[in-house]
Amino acid sequence: MKNRVVITGLGVVAPNGVGVPDFTKALKEGKSGITCHDNLKDFKFSCQIGGIPQISEEKKSQYFTDLQLRGFNSSGILYGCIAGIDAWKDAGFDMDSESQLDYDTGLIFGAATSGVEKFREAIYGVDDGNVRRLGSTVVLQTMTSGVSAYLSGMLGLGNQVTTNSSACTTGTEALLMGYERIQNGKAKRMLVGSCSDHGPYIWGGFDAMRVMTYKHNESPEEGSRPMSATASGFVPGSGAGALLLESLECALERGANIYAEVLGGEVNSGGQRQGGTLTAPNAEAVKRCIKKAIENSGITAKEIEVINGHLTATAKDALEIENWTNALNRSGNDFPFINSTKSMIGHCLAASGSIESVASIIQLREQFVAPNINCEDLHPEIEALVDSNKIPTEKTDFNFDIIAKASFGFGDVNACVIFKKFSD
Structure with a gap:
């Protein structure tokens, strides 16, 4: 018999709010965290x-x-540790460096890159002949699994500890990997999430690809425009999200606060076939991912009431909406409410799936649909598929039980997870 899996802790470091209370307030108010950077x-x-x-x-x-902060400048690891520790404490656990090793709890915390600024320092240090001055934490700060190494040591976790990396799908994939480990009885708890660095050495490649907007340098809060007719590319972001997953039995046993239940999900790839490329999705694989997530969750497409989409403010937004309508066989006014957290925080790359999963749980817990800011001019191809009232531009109070969160990443990789309001 498979274990039921619930969420008992949340942590978030986002451009528009650090910590669940501030992030929740920002979501409700439609507050943007996008600013200019000289x-x-x-x-x-x-x-x-x-x-x-x-x-x-x-x-x-x-x-x-x-001591830990001496020579420390990896923003992604910083964000990941703050979000992870907040989720751990939010679930009712203490952080004690002298605690017993916890073999029942593991960690899957994703990243795309780690410590690029530190890596740059190391390159210059070697080139200048100062290799002995690099410091003892260079390796830990620059390896992709640096965030899981830091967090597991700070919390004393003895189950599986690893870092996954699947571009923009990383955070949602990490959640589902942790979910499956608990579901199959290999762990009682899993701290899951993902993080992303910021800065020119992370974002430069995307600027070179011309996939980021250049039209709002004087009006940054208007720059991220998912589903808008005037969307002109994504706005880069950074941060981290974390969730403490736990078997229902374990959570009930200790009287934990339960935010929501993870019903199931799916991870797949389009294989860069049938129109899919390194940077564009295979539509058939996307639809299959959504359908299998629903099937694996034991629900029907009609039961999905809200979607937190990937929706990056690029030309692919209309295709994503089309894929959702086809996968759910629902359109017009029958379509679920849908929003893009990226309208307020930008595209946080590897951190996007976990931050947006936290946003999904907050909306489910507090029974509202966050607004899509900068989307008053809905893209005509999207408007032809879905009624505009299903894409709210203001906070909408709504009683609902099920929300779907999906991520579609570079490399033609996909992940979709289904969350449900907890009911024993």
């Missing part, structure tokens, strides 16, 4: 705006020791 202008970027979480030195000292 260093992007100095590097002659076309897109000079982005979403970067605001973390003070005082905030850092609440999570890291002075």
Whole structure:
């Protein structure tokens, strides 16, 4: 018999809010976290705006020791550790460096890159003949699994500890990997999530590809425009999201607060066939991913009431909506409410799936649909498929039980997870 899996802790570091209370407030108010960045202008970027979480030195000292912070400049690992520790504490657990090793709890925390600024320092250090001055944490800060190495040591986790990496699908994939481990009885708890660095050395390649907007450098909060007729490319973002997954039996046993239940999901690839490429989705694989997620969750397409989409503010938004309508066999006013958290935080790359999963759980828990800001001019191809009232531009109070979250990433990889309001 498969274990039921629930969510008992949340943590988030987002451009428009650090911590669940601030992030929740930002979601309800439709607050953007996109700002201008002079260093992007100095590097002659076309897109000079982005979403970067605001973390003070005082905030850092609440999570890291002075020794850990010495020579530390990996923003992705910083964000991931803050979000992960917040989720851990939110679930009712303490962080104690002297605690017993916990073999029942594991960690799957994704990343695309890690410590690029630190890696740059290392390159210059080697080139200048100062290799002995690089410091003892260079490897830990620059390896992709640095975030899981830091977090597992801070929390004393003894089950599977790993970092996954699947471009924009990373966070949603990590969640489903942790879910399956608990479902199959290999762990009682799994801390899951993902993180992403920020800065010109992360975002430069996307600017070179011309997939980021260049039209809103003077009006940053208007730059991220998923599903809009005037969308002109995505706005880069960074941050982290984390969720503490737990078997229902374990959660009930200790009287834990339960945010929601994970019903199931699906991960697949389009194989860069049938129109799919390194940067474009295979529509048939996307639809199959959605349909299998529904099937694996034991529900019907009619039961999905809200969707938190991938929706990046590129030319592929209309195709994503078309794929949803075909996969669900629902359109017009019969289509679920749908939103894109990216309208407020930009595209947080590897962190997007986990931050948006946290946003999905918050909406489910507090019974509202967050607004799609900058979408007053709905794309005509989308409007032809879905009634505009299903794409709200203001916070909408709504009593619902099931929300779907999907991510579709570079490399033609897909993931979809189904969350349900908890009921024993």
